[in-house]
Amino acid sequence: MSVTLFGASPGVAWQPVSARLALARRISAITGALPFVVAAAGLALFVTRWAWFAVAGLAVILLLEVALTGRQVSAISYAELPEEIVIRRGRLFRRLVSIPYGRLQYADMGSGPVERRLGLASVTIHTANPASGGTVPGLPLPEAEALRERLTARGEAQRAGL
Numbered sequence: 001m002s003v004t005l006f007g008a009s010p011g012v013a014w015q016p017v018s019a020r021l022a023l024a025r026r027i028s029a030i031t032g033a034l035p036f037v038v039a040a041a042g043l044a045l046f047v048t049r050w051a052w053f054a055v056a057g058l059a060v061i062l063l064l065e066v067a068l069t070g071r072q073v074s075a076i077s078y079a080e081l082p083e084e085i086v087i088r089r090g091r092l093f094r095r096l097v098s099i100p101y102g103r104l105q106y107a108d109m110g111s112g113p114v115e116r117r118l119g120l121a122s123v124t125i126h127t128a129n130p131a132s133g134g135t136v137p138g139l140p141l142p143e144a145e146a147l148r149e150r151l152t153a154r155g156e157a158q159r160a161g162l
Helices: 018-048 051-074 115-119 141-160
Strands: 077-080 084-089 096-100 104-112 122-128 133-142
Touching: 018 051, 018 115, 018 122, 018 133, 084 133, 096 104, 104 141, 122 141, 133 141
Parallel strands: none
Antiparallel strands: 077 084, 084 096, 104 122, 122 133
16 A cells, blocks of 8 residues: 555545644643743843843744644654554654564553643554654553554564464
8 A cells, every 4th residue: 555745645544643742742842941931031130131032032932832833743643554554744844654563573652741641642663773663642541552552463463474
């Protein structure tokens, strides 16, 4: 089955990740940038007024990141094909990763504190070559567990030659 990167792939059922991933990424971005904004504001108040430019620059960057996160998350999807799993992401810089089940060594799940609070997890697919693996982020926990189980079973079946 042919999977295209830039257009619609006929017959491929793309599964989107959860929209709650955008919220998790926004929360992480804000909590990561907030100490730098506060430090720059402190410099502006107590040392030099020129530091307000740093505060404004950091605020603009943070606002852009928060605004673009929804578009970035909506561009992430995956498809389970008969012989491989395909993961695509990106709007401006598109990326398509195809991982044959026979190359899959193991799949694991992980989630950070914000994702865990929102009931999300990521499934990471490992192969012999670290550059050829992939990650499906922002799946609801039951869906992530089911995907990991399916991938593990298909990988074992492919390696066993079934």
